Amino acid sequence: MHDNLLLRTDSYKFTHWNQYPPGTETVYSYFESRGGAYDQIAFFGLQYYLKRYLEGPVVTRDRIDEADSLLRVHLNDPEGRYFNRAGWEHILRHHNGRLPVVLRAVPEGTVVGNRQVLMTIENTDPLCYWLPNYLETLLVQTWYGTTVATQSRAMKRVILDYLRKTGDPSVVNFTLHDFGFRGVSSVETAGMGGAAHLINFRGTDTFEGVMFARQYYHEPMAGYSIPAAEHSTITAWGPDHEADAMRHMLDAYPDGTIACVSDSFDIFHACREIWGTELREKVLRRDGRLVVRPDSGDPPTVLLEVLEILGQRFGYEINAKGYRVLCPKVRVIQGDAIDYKMIGRILAALESRGWSAENLAFGSGGGLLQRVNRDTLEFAFKSSFVRIHGTDHDIFKKPVTGLDKISKRGRMKLVRKTAPEADATSPPQYETVGPEDPRPDEMVEVFRDGRLLVDQTFESIRKRAAIGVY
Numbered sequence: 001m002h003d004n005l006l007l008r009t010d011s012y013k014f015t016h017w018n019q020y021p022p023g024t025e026t027v028y029s030y031f032e033s034r035g036g037a038y039d040q041i042a043f044f045g046l047q048y049y050l051k052r053y054l055e056g057p058v059v060t061r062d063r064i065d066e067a068d069s070l071l072r073v074h075l076n077d078p079e080g081r082y083f084n085r086a087g088w089e090h091i092l093r094h095h096n097g098r099l100p101v102v103l104r105a106v107p108e109g110t111v112v113g114n115r116q117v118l119m120t121i122e123n124t125d126p127l128c129y130w131l132p133n134y135l136e137t138l139l140v141q142t143w144y145g146t147t148v149a150t151q152s153r154a155m156k157r158v159i160l161d162y163l164r165k166t167g168d169p170s171v172v173n174f175t176l177h178d179f180g181f182r183g184v185s186s187v188e189t190a191g192m193g194g195a196a197h198l199i200n201f202r203g204t205d206t207f208e209g210v211m212f213a214r215q216y217y218h219e220p221m222a223g224y225s226i227p228a229a230e231h232s233t234i235t236a237w238g239p240d241h242e243a244d245a246m247r248h249m250l251d252a253y254p255d256g257t258i259a260c261v262s263d264s265f266d267i268f269h270a271c272r273e274i275w276g277t278e279l280r281e282k283v284l285r286r287d288g289r290l291v292v293r294p295d296s297g298d299p300p301t302v303l304l305e306v307l308e309i310l311g312q313r314f315g316y317e318i319n320a321k322g323y324r325v326l327c328p329k330v331r332v333i334q335g336d337a338i339d340y341k342m343i344g345r346i347l348a349a350l351e352s353r354g355w356s357a358e359n360l361a362f363g364s365g366g367g368l369l370q371r372v373n374r375d376t377l378e379f380a381f382k383s384s385f386v387r388i389h390g391t392d393h394d395i396f397k398k399p400v401t402g403l404d405k406i407s408k409r410g411r412m413k414l415v416r417k418t419a420p421e422a423d424a425t426s427p428p429q430y431e432t433v434g435p436e437d438p439r440p441d442e443m444v445e446v447f448r449d450g451r452l453l454v455d456q457t458f459e460s461i462r463k464r465a466a467i468g469v470y
Helices: 011-018 046-054 061-074 085-095 142-166 169-174 187-198 207-217 231-235 239-252 267-278 280-285 299-314 340-352 458-466
Strands: 024-033 040-042 101-105 111-113 117-123 176-178 255-261 287-293 316-318 324-326 330-334 360-364 379-388 391-394 413-416 430-433 444-448
Touching: 040 142, 046 101, 046 142, 046 207, 046 444, 061 085, 117 413, 142 169, 142 176, 142 187, 142 340, 142 360, 142 379, 176 187, 187 207, 207 458, 231 239, 231 255, 239 255, 239 267, 239 280, 267 280, 267 287, 267 299, 280 299, 299 324, 299 330, 299 340, 324 330, 340 360
Parallel strands: 176 360, 255 287, 287 330, 330 360
Antiparallel strands: 024 117, 024 379, 040 111, 101 117, 101 444, 316 324, 379 391, 413 430
Protein backbone atom coordinates (compact mmCIF):
# COMPACT_ATOMS: atom_id res chain seq x y z
CA MET A 1 0.00 0.00 0.00
CA HIS A 2 1.44 3.35 -1.01
CA ASP A 3 1.71 6.23 1.46
CA ASN A 4 1.66 9.23 -0.88
CA LEU A 5 -0.98 11.75 0.19
CA LEU A 6 -0.76 13.50 -3.18
CA LEU A 7 -2.30 10.41 -4.78
CA ARG A 8 -5.03 9.83 -2.18
CA THR A 9 -7.83 11.62 -3.95
CA ASP A 10 -10.26 11.02 -6.81
CA SER A 11 -8.52 11.11 -10.16
CA TYR A 12 -10.60 13.98 -11.48
CA LYS A 13 -9.45 16.18 -8.60
CA PHE A 14 -5.88 16.12 -9.93
CA THR A 15 -7.05 18.65 -12.52
CA HIS A 16 -9.31 20.90 -10.43
CA TRP A 17 -6.60 23.41 -9.50
CA ASN A 18 -6.90 24.76 -13.02
CA GLN A 19 -10.71 24.99 -13.07
CA TYR A 20 -11.48 27.61 -10.40
CA PRO A 21 -11.99 31.22 -11.49
CA PRO A 22 -8.77 33.21 -11.96
CA GLY A 23 -7.91 35.08 -8.78
CA THR A 24 -9.47 32.53 -6.44
CA GLU A 25 -7.89 32.89 -3.00
CA THR A 26 -10.10 30.89 -0.61
CA VAL A 27 -12.34 27.85 -0.91
CA TYR A 28 -14.45 26.95 2.12
CA SER A 29 -16.33 23.63 2.30
CA TYR A 30 -18.44 21.78 4.82
CA PHE A 31 -19.58 18.23 5.69
CA GLU A 32 -23.09 17.21 6.74
CA SER A 33 -25.62 14.37 6.88
CA ARG A 34 -28.57 15.29 4.66
CA GLY A 35 -30.92 12.73 6.23
CA GLY A 36 -31.16 8.97 5.95
CA ALA A 37 -31.86 6.13 8.33
CA TYR A 38 -31.41 7.94 11.67
CA ASP A 39 -32.20 11.47 12.77
CA GLN A 40 -29.49 11.66 15.46
CA ILE A 41 -25.93 11.58 14.14
CA ALA A 42 -23.01 10.60 16.43
CA PHE A 43 -19.90 12.15 14.86
CA PHE A 44 -16.78 9.96 14.97
CA GLY A 45 -13.54 9.20 13.15
CA LEU A 46 -12.09 12.50 11.95
CA GLN A 47 -9.18 12.40 14.41
CA TYR A 48 -7.94 9.16 12.89
CA TYR A 49 -7.76 10.63 9.39
CA LEU A 50 -6.00 13.74 10.68
CA LYS A 51 -3.41 11.71 12.58
CA ARG A 52 -2.97 8.96 10.03
CA TYR A 53 -2.90 10.95 6.79
CA LEU A 54 -2.75 14.74 7.23
CA GLU A 55 -0.64 15.57 10.28
CA GLY A 56 2.98 16.61 9.91
CA PRO A 57 5.13 17.18 6.81
CA VAL A 58 3.30 15.00 4.29
CA VAL A 59 4.56 16.63 1.09
CA THR A 60 8.08 15.59 0.06
CA ARG A 61 10.18 15.88 -3.08
CA ASP A 62 9.98 12.12 -3.65
CA ARG A 63 6.18 12.14 -3.37
CA ILE A 64 5.87 15.03 -5.82
CA ASP A 65 8.14 13.26 -8.29
CA GLU A 66 6.21 10.00 -7.91
CA ALA A 67 2.86 11.71 -8.44
CA ASP A 68 4.13 13.63 -11.46
CA SER A 69 5.49 10.47 -13.07
CA LEU A 70 2.39 8.36 -12.49
CA LEU A 71 -0.15 11.00 -13.47
CA ARG A 72 1.52 11.73 -16.79
CA VAL A 73 0.54 8.17 -17.70
CA HIS A 74 -2.74 7.93 -15.79
CA LEU A 75 -4.11 11.16 -17.28
CA ASN A 76 -2.59 10.56 -20.72
CA ASP A 77 -0.60 13.75 -20.22
CA PRO A 78 3.03 13.17 -21.26
CA GLU A 79 3.82 16.89 -21.03
CA GLY A 80 2.70 17.10 -17.38
CA ARG A 81 0.15 19.88 -17.88
CA TYR A 82 -2.59 18.47 -15.61
CA PHE A 83 -0.74 17.70 -12.39
CA ASN A 84 -0.33 20.73 -10.11
CA ARG A 85 3.38 20.29 -9.53
CA ALA A 86 3.93 23.99 -8.86
CA GLY A 87 1.24 23.98 -6.16
CA TRP A 88 2.75 21.06 -4.30
CA GLU A 89 6.26 22.49 -4.62
CA HIS A 90 4.94 25.73 -3.10
CA ILE A 91 3.67 23.73 -0.09
CA LEU A 92 7.03 21.98 0.20
CA ARG A 93 9.06 25.22 0.01
CA HIS A 94 6.87 27.61 1.98
CA HIS A 95 5.15 25.29 4.45
CA ASN A 96 7.83 22.64 4.92
CA GLY A 97 5.50 20.05 3.46
CA ARG A 98 2.67 20.75 5.91
CA LEU A 99 -0.84 21.29 4.59
CA PRO A 100 -1.99 24.95 4.78
CA VAL A 101 -5.61 24.29 5.73
CA VAL A 102 -7.73 24.76 8.84
CA LEU A 103 -10.44 22.32 9.91
CA ARG A 104 -13.19 23.04 12.40
CA ALA A 105 -15.39 20.23 13.68
CA VAL A 106 -17.80 19.33 16.43
CA PRO A 107 -16.15 17.30 19.21
CA GLU A 108 -16.32 13.62 18.36
CA GLY A 109 -19.18 11.79 20.02
CA THR A 110 -21.40 14.86 19.78
CA VAL A 111 -24.93 13.91 18.73
CA VAL A 112 -26.30 16.30 16.12
CA GLY A 113 -29.48 16.25 14.07
CA ASN A 114 -29.14 15.68 10.36
CA ARG A 115 -28.80 18.58 7.91
CA GLN A 116 -26.44 20.32 10.33
CA VAL A 117 -22.81 21.17 9.66
CA LEU A 118 -20.34 18.75 11.29
CA MET A 119 -17.02 19.95 9.87
CA THR A 120 -15.59 22.75 7.75
CA ILE A 121 -12.28 23.21 5.94
CA GLU A 122 -10.61 26.13 4.18
CA ASN A 123 -7.12 26.98 2.98
CA THR A 124 -4.86 29.30 4.98
CA ASP A 125 -2.61 30.20 2.03
CA PRO A 126 -4.33 31.96 -0.91
CA LEU A 127 -2.11 30.10 -3.37
CA CYS A 128 -3.56 26.81 -2.07
CA TYR A 129 -7.23 27.53 -2.77
CA TRP A 130 -7.40 24.16 -4.57
CA LEU A 131 -6.35 22.13 -1.52
CA PRO A 132 -9.54 21.91 0.65
CA ASN A 133 -11.53 20.01 -1.95
CA TYR A 134 -8.49 17.98 -2.98
CA LEU A 135 -8.68 16.57 0.57
CA GLU A 136 -12.42 15.89 0.30
CA THR A 137 -11.94 12.26 -0.70
CA LEU A 138 -10.14 11.36 2.52
CA LEU A 139 -12.20 13.57 4.83
CA VAL A 140 -15.54 12.27 3.57
CA GLN A 141 -14.50 8.80 4.69
CA THR A 142 -15.46 10.02 8.14
CA TRP A 143 -18.93 8.95 6.99
CA TYR A 144 -18.08 5.36 7.91
CA GLY A 145 -17.11 5.76 11.55
CA THR A 146 -19.96 8.22 12.04
CA THR A 147 -22.49 5.86 10.47
CA VAL A 148 -21.43 2.86 12.55
CA ALA A 149 -21.34 4.96 15.74
CA THR A 150 -24.79 6.32 14.91
CA GLN A 151 -26.24 2.89 14.11
CA SER A 152 -24.70 1.25 17.18
CA ARG A 153 -26.08 4.04 19.36
CA ALA A 154 -29.55 3.59 17.84
CA MET A 155 -29.36 -0.15 18.58
CA LYS A 156 -28.41 0.64 22.16
CA ARG A 157 -31.44 2.88 22.56
CA VAL A 158 -33.74 0.06 21.40
CA ILE A 159 -32.16 -2.48 23.75
CA LEU A 160 -32.22 -0.04 26.64
CA ASP A 161 -35.91 0.73 26.08
CA TYR A 162 -36.75 -2.97 26.44
CA LEU A 163 -34.46 -3.40 29.43
CA ARG A 164 -36.21 -0.50 31.15
CA LYS A 165 -39.58 -2.12 30.51
CA THR A 166 -38.68 -5.72 31.28
CA GLY A 167 -35.42 -5.98 33.21
CA ASP A 168 -32.20 -4.44 34.45
CA PRO A 169 -30.90 -1.51 32.37
CA SER A 170 -27.48 -1.63 34.05
CA VAL A 171 -26.42 -4.60 31.88
CA VAL A 172 -26.83 -2.72 28.59
CA ASN A 173 -23.12 -2.13 27.86
CA PHE A 174 -22.55 -5.83 27.21
CA THR A 175 -25.73 -6.60 25.28
CA LEU A 176 -24.43 -6.00 21.74
CA HIS A 177 -21.17 -7.71 20.80
CA ASP A 178 -19.23 -6.86 17.63
CA PHE A 179 -18.77 -9.97 15.44
CA GLY A 180 -17.89 -7.97 12.33
CA PHE A 181 -14.14 -8.28 11.65
CA ARG A 182 -14.37 -11.11 9.10
CA GLY A 183 -17.21 -9.46 7.23
CA VAL A 184 -15.72 -6.05 6.51
CA SER A 185 -13.69 -4.97 3.51
CA SER A 186 -10.33 -4.23 5.15
CA VAL A 187 -8.36 -4.14 8.37
CA GLU A 188 -8.74 -0.34 8.41
CA THR A 189 -12.51 -0.74 8.16
CA ALA A 190 -12.47 -3.19 11.07
CA GLY A 191 -10.47 -0.73 13.17
CA MET A 192 -12.64 2.27 12.45
CA GLY A 193 -15.97 0.42 12.61
CA GLY A 194 -14.94 -1.62 15.64
CA ALA A 195 -13.92 1.49 17.55
CA ALA A 196 -17.10 3.32 16.50
CA HIS A 197 -19.19 0.54 18.03
CA LEU A 198 -17.17 0.68 21.25
CA ILE A 199 -18.23 4.26 21.79
CA ASN A 200 -21.59 2.79 22.83
CA PHE A 201 -20.85 -0.74 24.09
CA ARG A 202 -18.02 -2.65 25.79
CA GLY A 203 -18.24 -6.10 24.15
CA THR A 204 -16.32 -6.99 20.99
CA ASP A 205 -14.55 -9.73 19.10
CA THR A 206 -13.17 -7.17 16.63
CA PHE A 207 -9.91 -6.64 18.46
CA GLU A 208 -8.74 -4.29 15.71
CA GLY A 209 -11.25 -1.79 17.10
CA VAL A 210 -9.60 -2.03 20.51
CA MET A 211 -6.19 -1.32 18.98
CA PHE A 212 -7.62 1.55 16.92
CA ALA A 213 -9.02 3.24 20.05
CA ARG A 214 -5.72 2.65 21.82
CA GLN A 215 -3.52 4.08 19.05
CA TYR A 216 -5.58 7.05 17.95
CA TYR A 217 -7.78 7.90 20.97
CA HIS A 218 -5.67 7.09 24.07
CA GLU A 219 -7.93 4.29 25.37
CA PRO A 220 -5.93 1.52 27.10
CA MET A 221 -8.69 -1.12 26.75
CA ALA A 222 -11.89 -0.14 25.00
CA GLY A 223 -13.61 -3.54 24.84
CA TYR A 224 -13.73 -7.03 26.31
CA SER A 225 -14.46 -10.59 25.23
CA ILE A 226 -14.80 -14.11 26.66
CA PRO A 227 -13.86 -17.69 25.69
CA ALA A 228 -16.36 -18.84 23.08
CA ALA A 229 -16.80 -21.87 20.84
CA GLU A 230 -17.24 -21.88 17.09
CA HIS A 231 -18.70 -24.65 14.95
CA SER A 232 -15.30 -26.11 14.12
CA THR A 233 -14.43 -26.64 17.79
CA ILE A 234 -17.73 -28.45 18.35
CA THR A 235 -18.13 -30.42 15.12
CA ALA A 236 -14.50 -31.62 15.31
CA TRP A 237 -15.70 -33.98 18.05
CA GLY A 238 -18.26 -35.53 15.65
CA PRO A 239 -22.08 -35.73 15.84
CA ASP A 240 -22.00 -38.57 18.35
CA HIS A 241 -19.78 -36.63 20.74
CA GLU A 242 -21.45 -33.22 20.83
CA ALA A 243 -22.07 -33.66 24.55
CA ASP A 244 -18.37 -34.40 25.06
CA ALA A 245 -17.48 -31.20 23.21
CA MET A 246 -19.78 -29.22 25.45
CA ARG A 247 -18.53 -30.95 28.59
CA HIS A 248 -15.01 -30.10 27.52
CA MET A 249 -15.97 -26.41 27.32
CA LEU A 250 -17.10 -26.52 30.93
CA ASP A 251 -13.93 -28.35 32.02
CA ALA A 252 -11.54 -26.17 30.02
CA TYR A 253 -12.98 -23.00 31.53
CA PRO A 254 -14.03 -23.86 35.09
CA ASP A 255 -14.98 -20.29 35.98
CA GLY A 256 -16.15 -17.07 34.36
CA THR A 257 -18.52 -16.50 31.47
CA ILE A 258 -18.24 -18.70 28.39
CA ALA A 259 -20.32 -18.94 25.21
CA CYS A 260 -21.01 -22.15 23.32
CA VAL A 261 -22.56 -22.39 19.87
CA SER A 262 -25.21 -25.09 20.23
CA ASP A 263 -26.95 -25.49 16.88
CA SER A 264 -24.34 -27.56 15.05
CA PHE A 265 -26.93 -30.34 14.86
CA ASP A 266 -30.11 -29.70 16.85
CA ILE A 267 -30.32 -26.62 19.05
CA PHE A 268 -33.45 -27.83 20.83
CA HIS A 269 -31.94 -31.24 21.62
CA ALA A 270 -28.78 -29.53 22.83
CA CYS A 271 -30.73 -27.26 25.18
CA ARG A 272 -33.09 -29.95 26.44
CA GLU A 273 -30.95 -33.08 26.61
CA ILE A 274 -27.32 -31.96 26.79
CA TRP A 275 -27.23 -28.63 28.64
CA GLY A 276 -30.54 -29.14 30.39
CA THR A 277 -30.16 -32.80 31.44
CA GLU A 278 -26.77 -34.44 30.98
CA LEU A 279 -24.69 -31.39 31.89
CA ARG A 280 -27.23 -29.53 34.00
CA GLU A 281 -25.62 -30.11 37.39
CA LYS A 282 -22.18 -29.31 35.99
CA VAL A 283 -23.49 -25.99 34.67
CA LEU A 284 -25.12 -25.17 37.98
CA ARG A 285 -22.03 -26.06 40.04
CA ARG A 286 -19.67 -24.15 37.82
CA ASP A 287 -18.36 -20.80 39.11
CA GLY A 288 -19.55 -18.77 36.16
CA ARG A 289 -22.19 -18.40 33.50
CA LEU A 290 -22.93 -20.42 30.35
CA VAL A 291 -24.18 -18.43 27.36
CA VAL A 292 -25.96 -20.65 24.83
CA ARG A 293 -25.71 -19.53 21.20
CA PRO A 294 -28.24 -20.47 18.52
CA ASP A 295 -26.95 -19.62 15.04
CA SER A 296 -29.62 -20.51 12.50
CA GLY A 297 -33.35 -20.35 11.82
CA ASP A 298 -35.81 -17.50 12.32
CA PRO A 299 -34.35 -15.69 15.34
CA PRO A 300 -37.55 -14.75 17.23
CA THR A 301 -39.01 -18.23 16.76
CA VAL A 302 -35.87 -20.10 17.73
CA LEU A 303 -35.05 -17.87 20.69
CA LEU A 304 -38.49 -18.19 22.23
CA GLU A 305 -38.29 -21.98 22.11
CA VAL A 306 -34.73 -21.96 23.46
CA LEU A 307 -35.78 -19.75 26.36
CA GLU A 308 -38.76 -21.97 27.14
CA ILE A 309 -36.56 -25.09 27.19
CA LEU A 310 -33.84 -23.50 29.31
CA GLY A 311 -36.49 -22.08 31.63
CA GLN A 312 -37.98 -25.53 32.13
CA ARG A 313 -34.61 -27.17 32.70
CA PHE A 314 -32.81 -24.52 34.78
CA GLY A 315 -35.68 -22.56 36.23
CA TYR A 316 -36.42 -18.86 36.22
CA GLU A 317 -37.70 -16.13 38.49
CA ILE A 318 -40.22 -13.36 37.95
CA ASN A 319 -38.52 -10.00 38.34
CA ALA A 320 -39.99 -6.85 39.87
CA LYS A 321 -41.34 -5.81 36.48
CA GLY A 322 -43.23 -9.06 36.03
CA TYR A 323 -40.98 -10.74 33.43
CA ARG A 324 -39.22 -14.08 33.48
CA VAL A 325 -35.44 -14.13 34.02
CA LEU A 326 -33.47 -17.36 33.62
CA CYS A 327 -31.39 -18.85 36.39
CA PRO A 328 -28.28 -16.60 36.61
CA LYS A 329 -26.04 -19.51 35.54
CA VAL A 330 -27.53 -19.46 32.03
CA ARG A 331 -28.05 -16.82 29.35
CA VAL A 332 -28.48 -16.74 25.55
CA ILE A 333 -26.73 -14.83 22.77
CA GLN A 334 -28.13 -14.43 19.25
CA GLY A 335 -25.39 -13.75 16.71
CA ASP A 336 -27.07 -14.55 13.40
CA ALA A 337 -29.04 -12.07 11.26
CA ILE A 338 -28.75 -9.25 13.78
CA ASP A 339 -29.29 -5.69 12.64
CA TYR A 340 -31.25 -2.70 13.93
CA LYS A 341 -34.64 -4.00 12.78
CA MET A 342 -34.08 -7.59 13.92
CA ILE A 343 -33.15 -6.46 17.43
CA GLY A 344 -36.52 -4.74 17.72
CA ARG A 345 -38.37 -7.77 16.34
CA ILE A 346 -36.69 -10.15 18.76
CA LEU A 347 -37.16 -8.02 21.86
CA ALA A 348 -40.81 -7.36 21.03
CA ALA A 349 -41.36 -11.12 20.69
CA LEU A 350 -39.69 -11.78 24.05
CA GLU A 351 -41.74 -9.10 25.78
CA SER A 352 -44.99 -10.49 24.36
CA ARG A 353 -44.17 -13.92 25.83
CA GLY A 354 -43.18 -12.59 29.23
CA TRP A 355 -39.39 -12.89 28.90
CA SER A 356 -37.11 -10.12 30.09
CA ALA A 357 -34.64 -8.60 27.63
CA GLU A 358 -31.87 -9.26 30.16
CA ASN A 359 -31.91 -12.96 29.24
CA LEU A 360 -30.40 -12.14 25.90
CA ALA A 361 -27.34 -10.56 24.35
CA PHE A 362 -26.75 -9.95 20.65
CA GLY A 363 -23.79 -10.38 18.34
CA SER A 364 -23.77 -8.46 15.10
CA GLY A 365 -21.35 -8.60 12.19
CA GLY A 366 -22.41 -7.42 8.75
CA GLY A 367 -25.51 -5.75 10.14
CA LEU A 368 -23.33 -3.61 12.38
CA LEU A 369 -20.16 -2.87 10.40
CA GLN A 370 -20.75 -3.66 6.74
CA ARG A 371 -24.32 -3.16 5.53
CA VAL A 372 -23.88 0.61 5.47
CA ASN A 373 -22.70 3.09 2.86
CA ARG A 374 -22.31 6.84 2.45
CA ASP A 375 -25.99 7.13 1.58
CA THR A 376 -27.17 5.44 4.79
CA LEU A 377 -27.02 8.91 6.34
CA GLU A 378 -26.79 10.78 3.01
CA PHE A 379 -23.43 12.40 3.70
CA ALA A 380 -22.25 15.27 1.53
CA PHE A 381 -19.19 17.54 1.34
CA LYS A 382 -19.87 20.80 -0.50
CA SER A 383 -18.25 24.17 -1.05
CA SER A 384 -20.24 27.13 0.25
CA PHE A 385 -17.89 30.12 0.11
CA VAL A 386 -15.06 31.46 -2.07
CA ARG A 387 -12.96 34.59 -2.12
CA ILE A 388 -11.92 35.83 -5.59
CA HIS A 389 -9.68 38.88 -6.03
CA GLY A 390 -10.45 39.88 -2.44
CA THR A 391 -14.23 39.72 -2.87
CA ASP A 392 -16.32 37.23 -0.87
CA HIS A 393 -18.95 35.10 -2.58
CA ASP A 394 -21.44 32.66 -1.05
CA ILE A 395 -21.82 29.70 -3.40
CA PHE A 396 -24.30 26.81 -3.52
CA LYS A 397 -25.97 24.21 -5.72
CA LYS A 398 -29.71 24.03 -6.37
CA PRO A 399 -30.48 21.39 -9.01
CA VAL A 400 -34.02 21.54 -10.38
CA THR A 401 -33.90 17.76 -10.70
CA GLY A 402 -32.95 17.15 -7.05
CA LEU A 403 -34.18 19.70 -4.54
CA ASP A 404 -33.16 17.36 -1.73
CA LYS A 405 -29.57 18.12 -2.77
CA ILE A 406 -29.69 21.88 -2.28
CA SER A 407 -26.49 22.86 -0.53
CA LYS A 408 -25.77 25.44 2.14
CA ARG A 409 -24.38 28.91 1.45
CA GLY A 410 -21.59 30.91 3.03
CA ARG A 411 -19.50 30.43 6.13
CA MET A 412 -21.30 28.74 8.98
CA LYS A 413 -21.41 27.94 12.66
CA LEU A 414 -23.13 25.19 14.59
CA VAL A 415 -24.89 26.61 17.63
CA ARG A 416 -27.13 25.28 20.37
CA LYS A 417 -30.83 25.98 20.14
CA THR A 418 -31.10 24.92 23.80
CA ALA A 419 -29.04 26.49 26.56
CA PRO A 420 -25.92 24.67 27.80
CA GLU A 421 -27.50 24.27 31.23
CA ALA A 422 -30.44 22.33 29.78
CA ASP A 423 -31.21 18.80 30.98
CA ALA A 424 -28.03 16.79 30.36
CA THR A 425 -30.04 13.60 29.88
CA SER A 426 -31.26 14.89 26.52
CA PRO A 427 -28.92 15.77 23.66
CA PRO A 428 -28.88 19.51 22.92
CA GLN A 429 -30.62 20.70 19.79
CA TYR A 430 -28.35 22.38 17.27
CA GLU A 431 -28.80 24.58 14.23
CA THR A 432 -26.49 25.79 11.48
CA VAL A 433 -26.25 29.57 11.26
CA GLY A 434 -24.08 32.24 9.69
CA PRO A 435 -20.97 33.69 11.33
CA GLU A 436 -22.83 36.82 12.41
CA ASP A 437 -24.90 34.84 14.96
CA PRO A 438 -23.66 35.81 18.45
CA ARG A 439 -24.01 32.35 19.95
CA PRO A 440 -20.76 30.39 20.43
CA ASP A 441 -19.76 27.93 17.74
CA GLU A 442 -19.84 24.28 18.84
CA MET A 443 -17.27 23.51 16.16
CA VAL A 444 -13.68 24.07 17.25
CA GLU A 445 -10.41 24.20 15.38
CA VAL A 446 -8.96 20.71 15.40
CA PHE A 447 -6.27 21.08 12.73
CA ARG A 448 -4.28 23.97 11.30
CA ASP A 449 -1.32 24.05 8.94
CA GLY A 450 -0.39 20.41 9.37
CA ARG A 451 -0.76 20.32 13.15
CA LEU A 452 -3.39 18.59 15.26
CA LEU A 453 -4.77 21.12 17.76
CA VAL A 454 -7.18 18.94 19.76
CA ASP A 455 -6.35 15.37 20.78
CA GLN A 456 -9.60 13.81 22.00
CA THR A 457 -9.79 10.81 24.31
CA PHE A 458 -12.08 7.86 23.77
CA GLU A 459 -13.62 8.34 27.19
CA SER A 460 -14.64 11.92 26.42
CA ILE A 461 -16.23 10.73 23.15
CA ARG A 462 -18.16 8.02 24.99
CA LYS A 463 -19.55 10.56 27.45
CA ARG A 464 -20.80 12.82 24.69
CA ALA A 465 -22.38 9.95 22.75
CA ALA A 466 -24.19 8.73 25.90
CA ILE A 467 -26.17 11.96 26.29
CA GLY A 468 -29.75 11.19 25.35
CA VAL A 469 -29.33 7.42 25.67
CA TYR A 470 -29.54 6.98 29.45
